[in-house]
Amino acid sequence: MLLSLISVTVTLWVSWAHGQVKPCEYPEIKHGKLLRARREYFPLAVGQWYYYSCDDNYMTPTDRPWGYITCTRDRWSPEVPCLRKCVFNYLENGHYPRHEQKYLQGQSIRVTCHPGYSLPNQQTTMTCTENGWSPPPKCIHAEHCDMPLFENATAIITGKAFRPNDTLDYKCLDGYETRDGNTKGSMVCGKDGWSRLPSCFKSAEKCGPPPAVANGDITSFPLTAYPPGSRVEYQCQAYYELQGPKYATCSDAKWSETPKCLDPCIISEEMLNKNNLRLKGKEDKKYYAKTGEIIKFMCKSGHDTVTSRQSFQATCREGTVELPRCK
Incomplete structure (x- = not known):
């Protein structure tokens, strides 16, 4: 192996001396490093390559933490092996996604600030750079009102800036x-x-108004009409378990699938007395259990089990639970 590498190196230097090949020297991977590569085995001929990895917060152009760099006639390719990875999960004084979004160096995202705020210099986009977001994800207070960006509408009067109390x-x-x-x-x-x-x-x-859900409701005040793209959040009443999507979205005059609120299991004193049972670790009063919750029982003093030991750990299933028995 060593002799082969020495032979390749000598051949490369001879070809380079005659102007046939421009060799590739040892590459400097900014924000990364070569994997299993030694400086003494360089220069390399066109077409040869090495694996490399990127540091934390940097990715290869293929959106992976590692890749390979190839010697070409002009330079190493890719020219920028490790690109900055920017995460967008918060915008001060502005709207931001519920789940983080990832962008690579050079990519931009349009953001929306709260009324009265804007990015520096009235910018509307942030760009992922080698040093992170530019400008930073922070909306600052505006001293005046600029002409807003209209969607599906036009301004009757145009102007560059508006003072407080001006109407548009x-x-x-x-x-x-x-x-x-x-x-x-x-x-x-x-x-x-x-x-x-x-x-x-x-x-x-x-x-129209979001579909009604039995034993549940939306978390916001209902409106008579919702534009496309509107989203509402559902929640269930106490002890009811939400099953399905938490949010419903308006699209093409229809709401997306809504969730269900699963019934809880109700354990009453009458049910416990009938089967000579007690609730383990809880008061022997009316008890509510959500779907999927395990309820532990025990026999009352002076009574023995009739059903199996496993039955004393019963699971609530959409409002029904199979109680064990004692005699």
Whole structure:
């Protein structure tokens, strides 16, 4: 193996001396390192390659923590072996995703700040750079109101900046309307920014109130109409277990699948006395158990078990539970 590597190296230097091949010297992997490579085995010929790995928070162009770098006629490829990995999971004074999103160096994301706030220099996008997000994920307070970005609407009057108490009128595009069913609207510039941004959507695509769920409800105040893309969160009443998707989304005038609220199991004193039972570790009063919960029983003093020992650890299944018995 060593003799073979020496022979390859000598051949490369001879070819390079005659101008046939430009050898590749030992590569410097910024934010990474070569795997099992020695400096004495360089230079390398065109087409030869080595595995390398990237440091924490950096990834290869293929979105993996390791890759391979190849010697070409001009340079090592990829030219930037390790790209910064940026995570977007929080935006101060702005909207951010519920689950973290990952981006590689050079990729950008459009963000939305709360009313009255904006990124520095009125920027609307953040870019993942070698040193992280630029600008940083922080919306700062705005001294005035800039012309907002309209979606499915146009401004009736245009201007570069608006002072507090200035009004901006807008109209929806043909076939679109506001949440209230109008085709026009207005917004007021306040100390904290615009009173509300325009929301125009196709009337045929809006949804009515979210579907009702037995023993459950949505966590927000219900509206008469919801634009496409709206999302509501469901929750169950006390002791009921939520099964299925927690959120429902409006799309094409329909709501996505809604969850179910599974019935709890109710253990009453009458049921316990009938089977000469006690609740293990709990008071012998009415007890509520969620679906999937294990309920432990024991015989009352002076009574012996009738059913198997395993039956004294019963599981609640959608409102029903099989009780053990004592005599």
